[in-house]
Structure formats: structure tokens, C-alpha cells
Amino acid sequence: MAIIETGTHSFDILRDRLRGVVVAEGEPRYDEARSAWAAAHSQHPAAVAFPADEADVVEIVNFARNAGLHVTAQGTGHNAGAHGDRLGDSILVKTSEMREISVNPEHRRARVGAGALWMDVVPAAAEHGLLPLIGSAPDVGVVGYSLGGGIGYLGRKHGVASNAVTAIELVTADGRLRRVDADRDPELFWALRGGGGDFGIVTAMEFELFAIDELYAGMMLWPVEDASRVFKAWRDWTETAPDEVTSMARMIQFPPFPEVPEPLRGRHMVVISAAYAGPVDDGAAVLQPLRDLEPEMDMFGPMPLEGLMRLHGDPEEPMPGASDHTLIDELPDAAIDALVAAAGAGTQSPLMIVELRQLGGAMGRSEHGAGALDRIDGKFLAFTGGLAPEPAVFEQVARVAREAMALLAPYSRGRTYLNFCEKVTNTRSAYSVTTHERLQAVKRRIDPDGVLHGNHRIGS
Numbered sequence: 508m509a510i511i512e513t514g515t516h517s518f519d520i521l522r523d524r525l526r527g528v529v530v531a532e533g534e535p536r537y538d539e540a541r542s543a544w545a546a547a548h549s550q551h552p553a554a555v556a557f558p559a560d561e562a563d564v565v566e567i568v569n570f571a572r573n574a575g576l577h578v579t580a581q582g583t584g585h586n587a588g589a590h591g592d593r594l595g596d597s598i599l600v601k602t603s604e605m606r607e608i609s610v611n612p613e614h615r616r617a618r619v620g621a622g623a624l625w626m627d628v629v630p631a632a633a634e635h636g637l638l639p640l641i642g643s644a645p646d647v648g649v650v651g652y653s654l655g656g657g658i659g660y661l662g663r664k665h666g667v668a669s670n671a672v673t674a675i676e677l678v679t680a681d682g683r684l685r686r687v688d689a690d691r692d693p694e695l696f697w698a699l700r701g702g703g704g705d706f707g708i709v710t711a712m713e714f715e716l717f718a719i720d721e722l723y724a725g726m727m728l729w730p731v732e733d734a735s736r737v738f739k740a741w742r743d744w745t746e747t748a749p750d751e752v753t754s755m756a757r758m759i760q761f762p763p764f765p766e767v768p769e770p771l772r773g774r775h776m777v778v779i780s781a782a783y784a785g786p787v788d789d790g791a792a793v794l795q796p797l798r799d800l801e802p803e804m805d806m807f808g809p810m811p812l813e814g815l816m817r818l819h820g821d822p823e824e825p826m827p828g829a830s831d832h833t834l835i836d837e838l839p840d841a842a843i844d845a846l847v848a849a850a851g852a853g854t855q856s857p858l859m860i861v862e863l864r865q866l867g868g869a870m871g872r873s874e875h876g877a878g879a880l881d882r883i884d885g886k887f888l889a890f891t892g893g894l895a896p897e898p899a900v901f902e903q904v905a906r907v908a909r910e911a912m913a914l915l916a917p918y919s920r921g922r923t924y925l926n927f928c929e930k931v932t933n934t935r936s937a938y939s940v941t942t943h944e945r946l947q948a949v950k951r952r953i954d955p956d957g958v959l960h961g962n963h964r965i966g967s
């Protein structure tokens with residue numbers, strides 16, 4: 508396929524066919540259009556398209572295929588880093604104009620447009636005592652998150668978000684708008700749920716909502732000097748914690764910014780956050796062993812459902828950062844000691860966060876009818892990252908993050924979780940051999956010429 512010239516005028520034909528907007532390389536709004544939430548990553552697509560609806564998406568895919576260009580979708584750019592510098596011959600389809608949502612409380616279902624964020628869905632669902640399987644950040648895109656898996660504070664009780672998806676509408680490389688579910692092209696439906704954005708441009712998604720009668724959630728904080736003691740006690744507590752609770756333990760260097768609450772501003776702390784989906788009294792009893800560790804601050808209590816999306820305190824503005832992660836099967840004292848020695852008290856580490864997410868429960872079980880990421884294969888997910896406002900700092904923070912995760916290599920089988928891979932990654936690391944081959948077979952059938960691609964590529 509010949510690549511057409513991608514100067515400003517090459518895209519006029521496409522522009523004339525769309526209700527939405529196209530901004531080509533070299534045009535005045537190009538820099539604004541190509542920017543991503545993950546602000547350390549500079550994307551340089553041939554053009555950026557903002558479709559208004561699925562008919563626009565069909566036009567974009569047909570135009571790109573005929574022009575010998577590629578197409579890739581982006582909701583927010585939280586995981587723009589995984590593209591690397593591979594967008595030069597791609598039209599970047601930004602779905603931010605397709606944010607419509609609807610909630611059906613009777614059937615406990617939600618339907619969202621491709622650009623919807625979790626913060627769009629949660630209030631509408633919470634109003635009916637329902638929640639979707641959100642992650643830790645309210646401004647992450649529903650579609651990108653759910654295609655990649657999706658693990659959050661309801662995960663041990665209700666599993667990975669991709670397995671709660673009930674139907675997906677997408678435009679495939681042949682320009683067809685399709686609706687897939689358990690009955691219509693179940694193999695493509697399987698691949699999309701955990702296989703990522705490599706199979707089509709999703710225009711809408713439907714998924715289950717979960718009735719949560721009561722929620723007991725919050726954070727406890729200690730000075731970072733207590734990190735080793737608290738992490739080890741938390742690790743022991745996770746051994747017997749019921750599936751109703753999902754927790755995370757972190758060392759956080761709170762920045763000295765005015766928007767950080769005064770008691771935390773500029774401090775280096777150990778933080779345990781958790782949500783118990785069930786009666787408040789039961790939640791308090793389950794959390795008691797952590798309370799016995801005498802935190803300096805204890806913010807646990809009954810939580811309105813809507814509060815869950817901000818429990819983690821994730822940033823909601825574009826952020827330049829570098830990160831790394833790994834899935835681990837065990838967390839012995841030696842692993843905790845190594846992390847604390849590398850990034851704990853007095854280390855001057857550039858790592859703002861060193862996080863251990865409790866997995867297991869429903870996230871660790873493979874249920875009938877699940878998608879390509881049927882379960883998360885590990886006991887804990889370790890993640891670390893820091894701010895990287897400039898390229899030179901990015902390289903340094905990325906290296907320190909990589910080194911910190913390498914400390915956990917003895918306890919890992921090298922398996923990755925693609926939603927947390929913010930760099931070019933061989934997708935084989937995220938699946939079993941059989942699953943990856945099956946995903947590749949779907950990709951060959953649905954997109955034989957490789958017109959479409961996600962940030963993480965199954966096809967190449």
C-alpha cells in the first residue's frame with residue numbers, strides 16, 4: 508500500500524465527509540489536537556480526527572484504508588506512552604466528542620459512547636445504588652480501560668471490568684459498523700474484552716452495573732519510616748481478607764503544592780486504602796487489624812457510592828510522568844525490604860509512588876464466558892512512577908522505576924498487565940501462548956492488512 512502525502516490538503520476529502528473535525532500535521536491546531544493526558548509523550552500522527560458519531564468513524568476508516576494510512580483510537584491518552592513513536596502514518600481518532608451515556612437501573616446496565624469517562628457514568632449509576640467496575644482514576648476512559656482489562660476497588664468482589672462488558676459496537680477495518688456480544692461474533696467479542704484496541708474502533712460499549720448497598724472505605728496513613736512494618740502487616744492481612752475488600756498499599760511523596768491538603772503537603776507517607784463492599788460494621792471489623800497498626804491518620808468510614816471514584820486520589824489533570832509495573836506471585840519480607848530501601852525514608856528517590864495492589868478474589872478466577880483477559884495472573888500488582896516534566900528527567904525516572912520493579916523479579920514470572928504498561932511492550936508478555944495465538948487469529952481474520960492498531964499491538 509502506498510502512503511499518500513499527509514500535507515494539509517490531503518485530508519480535505521475526509522474533512523468534507525465528516526460532521527466532526529480533522530486536524531492535519533502542519534495545521535495551526537495540530538499541537539493542541541495531538542496532546543495526550545500522559546503529557547510526557549509527544550505523539551506525531553499524520554492527522555487527528557474528532558468524529559461526532561459512528562458514521563464519521565466509518566468515513567475515517569474507509570479514507571485511511573484507501574489512502575494506505577493506519578487508524579488508532581484514543582479516549583483520553585492516559586496510555587499514549589505505549590504507542591512510542593509509531594503514529595507517523597496513522598490517523599489518531601480522538602473520541603472525546605462521543606461522551607453520551609445512559610443507565611438502565613432495572614436491568615443494571617449502562618451504555619456509553621466511545622469517549623465517556625468513568626466520572627460521566629459513576630454519578631448516574633450511583634443514584635440508583637449501582638456502580639460499574641471503575642478503576643482508581645475518575646477521568647480514565649471507560650472504553651480504553653475496559654478493553655485492556657480494568658482493575659479497581661471492587662475487583663476482588665466482582666472481577667475484571669472487561670468481563671462485565673455485555674456488548675460492543677465497533678467499526679472494523681473493512682469500514683463495517685458491527686455490534687458484537689456473546690451471540691454475535693463471540694470470538695471477536697472475546698478478543699475485545701482484554702485484548703485491547705487492536706481489533707476496531709469502538710463506538711459504544713454496554714456493561715453490567717453492580718448493586719452496592721453499603722460501602723466502607725477510606726485511607727490510613729503513617730510516616731514513611733513505618734513503611735516496612737506496615738507493608739508486612741498489610742501483606743499478612745491480605746492472606747485472610749475476604750473478597751468483599753480490595754486494598755492497596757503505597758509509599759507516596761505528596762508534592763508541596765497548595766492543592767494538597769495541609770497535613771499531607773510535602774510529606775512522604777505510607778498509605779493503605781481499601782473499599783469493603785458490604786455492611787459497614789463488617790467492613791470496620793475486617794479493617795480492624797490495620798487500625799491496630801496505629802495510623803497517624805484514619806479516614807475510613809461509610810462512603811457514598813460516588814466517593815469510590817476519588818478514593819485513590821489520582822490526578823485529574825494531564826500529567827507528565829514515567830512509570831513501570833510488574834505482577835508478582837508472592838511478597839516476602841525481602842521484597843518489601845528491597846522496595847523500602849530503594850524508595851523509602853531518606854532515599855531522595857524520584858519515585859513519587861510505590862504501589863502494591865492486592866489482587867486475587869474474583870480477579871484471580873476464570874469464569875465461564877470471560878474475555879481474553881479472563882483473570883489477572885498474580886497475587887499483587889506492583890506499580891511505581893514519578894513526575895517527569897522534561898525528557899532528560901523522563902529517562903532518569905523511567906530508569907529508576909525499572910530498577911525498582913527489577914527488585915521484584917525473583918517473585919515474578921515476567922507477566923505484564925497491559926493497562927499498566929505505559930511503553931512499547933511485546934503483547935506476548937500479557938497472555939498465555941494459547942491466548943495470544945487466539946488473539947492473533949482474530950486479528951488476522953478481522954484486519955488482514957493491519958489497517959487498525961491499538962497502543963498495544965497484538966498483530967505485530
Ligand SMILES: Cc1cc2nc3c(=O)[nH]c(=O)nc-3n(C[C@H](O)[C@H](O)[C@H](O)COP(=O)(O)OP(=O)(O)OC[C@H]3O[C@@H](n4cnc5c(N)ncnc54)[C@H](O)[C@@H]3O)c2cc1C
Pocket residue numbers: 580581582583584585586587602621641642643644646647648649650651652654655656657658659703704705707708709710821822926927960961962963
Ligand atoms: C492516573 C491513572 C490511573 C489509572 N488507574 C487504573 C486502575 O485503577 N485500573 C486499571 O485497570 N487501569 C488504570 N489505569 C490504566 C488505564 O486503564 C489505561 O491507561 C487505559 O488504557 C486508559 O484508557 P483511556 O481510554 O483513558 O486511555 P487512552 O490512552 O485514550 O486509550 C488507551 C488505548 O485504549 C484503546 N482505545 C481507547 N479507546 C478506544 C476505542 N474507542 N476503540 C478502540 N480502542 C480504543 C486504544 O488502544 C488506546 O491506545 C490508570 C492510568 C492512569 C494514568
